[in-house]
Amino acid sequence: MRLMHTMLRVGDLDRSISFYTNILGMKELKRSENEEYKYTLSFLGYDSIESSTVLELTYNWGIDSYDHGQAYGHIAIGVDDIYTTCQLLKDKGCVISREPGPVKGGTTVIAFIKDPDGYSIELIQEGSN
Template sequence: MGKYKMAHTMIRVLDLDRSLAFYQQALGFEEVKRKDEFEYEFTLVFLGDGDPNCHQLELTYNYGQAVPYDLGTGYGHLAVTVENLQASHAHHKAQGFKPTEPKGLSGDGKPRFYFITDPDGYKIEIIQN
């Protein structure tokens, strides 16, 4: 059996344009691919960091969805890394994304991560690379 490689993570979104704007503005993700399935009433948009081989985020937009999705208790969060945590935090704060205060779990007191929330309520962990 061959080795498996992560391809993408899919989340459902209520408002595709709003979600695209968030992921592009907050995280700098780029639209990699879009697939409109008009017959089946959904659109898939794949986002990435510019590397065609990167793990991608798939936004699934189901036509006619009128109420927000229930995230349930099984979902945790998406995680991305950044080179400069403090600069990223300041950027997200200035953009109005309401980041949590940076925290660290190593016991040395150094901030290592914080969270922001997308328009559909999905948590995104920003981690110092």
């Protein structure tokens, strides 16, 4: 078994794809549309769908926002240099919702950003845990 993907519902597919590709450096790996049920799926990631866990963005046609509820937490992305990465993301207009620093009660260095739909993304300094 393997973890294949995480799915997020998005209100503007082009805006979200632009964020994940242009800001976070992912590649769009696959896209499919279902005209009968009026939705589009886009799979993004840093490696192939077959060999890594990817992000599935689901756009239900005509729906432009979602309530995230109380259960959603975040997705996490490992980075080599969290301070430089956060500065580069800020320079690209990304919202940093928690500046880089050690996690409370620990030594792992983390930061949080928001995607265009308000989903939280944790950045984790590789090798800091």
